[in-house]
Amino acid sequence: MSLKYLFFCDRLKGVEDNINFTPRRSERHPLRFALVLLMNSDEGEIRNEGFTVDISKHGCRVEGVPPIREGQLVRLLPWESPESAISGRVVWVGEPASELAGEAGIEFLQPLASMV
Secondary structure, eight states: OOOOHHHHHHHHHHHHHTOOOOOOOSOOOOOOEEEEEEEEEEEEEOOOOOOOOOOOSEEEEEEEOOOTTOOEEEEETTTTOOTTOOOEEEEEEOOOOTTTEEEEEEEEEESSSSSS
């Protein structure tokens, strides 16, 4: 290998480091299923219906969610098996005027034991 090539590869690695590149802990799988999103509020527990967009062992992306905030604790109840509640934390919320509006990223408090 030439020194020029090695220098180029080193520069690419530096770019990756500068843009805060963080690899995912687990692979995402496109999977759409209906769920109930449970959130606590000053008025008590709020129940909203939504759908998953994709899911991994460590979290999921949901759509059709009400206004929520990053850091908020939630519980996800799949329609198929409502006894299987999954606790999580909101890690990002789509901006209202973006193509991610109405979507949020949920990190599971405990990784899933297996994928569906």
